[in-house]
Amino acid sequence: MGKLTAVAVKAALAIPGTYQDGDGLFLKVGKTGAASWLLRLQRDGKRQDIGLGSAKLVTLAEARARAAELRKAVKVEKRDVLTERKDEEAAKVTFREAATQYHSENEAGWKSDVYGRQWLASLENYAFPKLGDMTTGGITAADIISVLTPIWQEIPETARQVRNRICAVLDYSHAKGWRSTEAPSGNSSLKAGRGLPRQIKKPSNRKAMPYVAVPSFLTALRRKPSYSRLALDLLILTGVRSQEVRLAKWDEFDLDQRLWTIPAEHMKRSRAHIVPLSEAAMAVLAKAEAMQMEGAEVVFPGMTGKAMSNMTLLKVMRDMQEPFHVHGFRSSFTDWAANEGFPNAVVEAALAHKTPDAVQAAYRRTTYLGTPDNPGARVKLMEAWGEYCSGVAAS
Numbered sequence: 001m002g003k004l005t006a007v008a009v010k011a012a013l014a015i016p017g018t019y020q021d022g023d024g025l026f027l028k029v030g031k032t033g034a035a036s037w038l039l040r041l042q043r044d045g046k047r048q049d050i051g052l053g054s055a056k057l058v059t060l061a062e063a064r065a066r067a068a069e070l071r072k073a074v075k076v077e078k079r080d081v082l083t084e085r086k087d088e089e090a091a092k093v094t095f096r097e098a099a100t101q102y103h104s105e106n107e108a109g110w111k112s113d114v115y116g117r118q119w120l121a122s123l124e125n126y127a128f129p130k131l132g133d134m135t136t137g138g139i140t141a142a143d144i145i146s147v148l149t150p151i152w153q154e155i156p157e158t159a160r161q162v163r164n165r166i167c168a169v170l171d172y173s174h175a176k177g178w179r180s181t182e183a184p185s186g187n188s189s190l191k192a193g194r195g196l197p198r199q200i201k202k203p204s205n206r207k208a209m210p211y212v213a214v215p216s217f218l219t220a221l222r223r224k225p226s227y228s229r230l231a232l233d234l235l236i237l238t239g240v241r242s243q244e245v246r247l248a249k250w251d252e253f254d255l256d257q258r259l260w261t262i263p264a265e266h267m268k269r270s271r272a273h274i275v276p277l278s279e280a281a282m283a284v285l286a287k288a289e290a291m292q293m294e295g296a297e298v299v300f301p302g303m304t305g306k307a308m309s310n311m312t313l314l315k316v317m318r319d320m321q322e323p324f325h326v327h328g329f330r331s332s333f334t335d336w337a338a339n340e341g342f343p344n345a346v347v348e349a350a351l352a353h354k355t356p357d358a359v360q361a362a363y364r365r366t367t368y369l370g371t372p373d374n375p376g377a378r379v380k381l382m383e384a385w386g387e388y389c390s391g392v393a394a395s
Helices: 006-012 060-076 081-090 095-105 113-131 141-152 156-176 211-221 227-238 242-246 279-290 312-319 328-340 344-350 358-363 377-394
Strands: 017-022 025-029 035-043 046-054 259-262 273-276
Touching: 006 017, 006 025, 017 060, 025 060, 035 060, 046 060, 095 113, 095 156, 113 141, 113 156, 141 156, 211 227, 211 328, 211 377, 227 242, 227 279, 227 312, 227 328, 227 377, 242 312, 273 377, 279 377, 328 344, 328 377, 344 377
Parallel strands: none
Antiparallel strands: 017 025, 025 035, 035 046, 259 273
């Protein structure tokens, strides 16, 4: 028979201290008012204190019953109940939770904020729909292959990145004790030619819309205004990359001077880039400002108010039944500029391309922007492109 009574337990809840019931069972009441049942046992010569729950929720009789079960498990059945409990908790950790925690813990080590966002976004877009709610310990090579198969040939580089990031999360889960083994090796079932098919090498150039088709495409694009369509519109008119327009914030734009200064962390080469804004581009920004979402972080927000995913603009193209790639509009712009006789150096500067010749790069310091009173070649280039796109589209 234990030393405590139900009345004694009720009284003890108001007084901090430790109250022994006997045979290892005791009640511990903290200074904050928290009260817990604990069972102290010896296993392999080591003391173990096993929690049995809150004394405000578990009665004395229930605590004694649980203690009796655990004594039998440890002393008679020789079980390691603490390890079993740990395994039970680990079995509840989902892939989404593990990936989010891994991303948070390694945040300081990302090479840029943009890379950090892209790292998690790739899992959100491709892995979480199938693996997000699965426990880390239950994910097999077959599950990973089911994620990768739809994108393995279509976007091979992204697929390989997703594979590596999934495996990084599973290795992390193994280190945390949430998973009994490390991730399946990239040299075994997740290697091309084994569990996954060999990737077919395709031309690296992304399919570009012929520039003669751009004006009519913009006419169709502008019939149904939305953030994603406005973002694609500005991308075409300015010749920038998808990331630069998706992450754009209002403080990057000087609408009086009609300049867009893209910060280095948004650029592929990690160097700030200034884009002259044509009349057509200013019109797109005016529409975006009129539609501005309260609390949005970016000019063209997604559903949550944050930056839209890197697949959103491509989805606009697919919804309009266009087979071309978003990045291909930079090629469309280049072909048009060449046909119109604009100097190649000016076009390359507009595209923020690196000058391939080291000597030229050392001496060519101009941005071709000119001054407000004397606009430079790039200003004239972008205005002419905007007029071509919108002027012909309007007609």
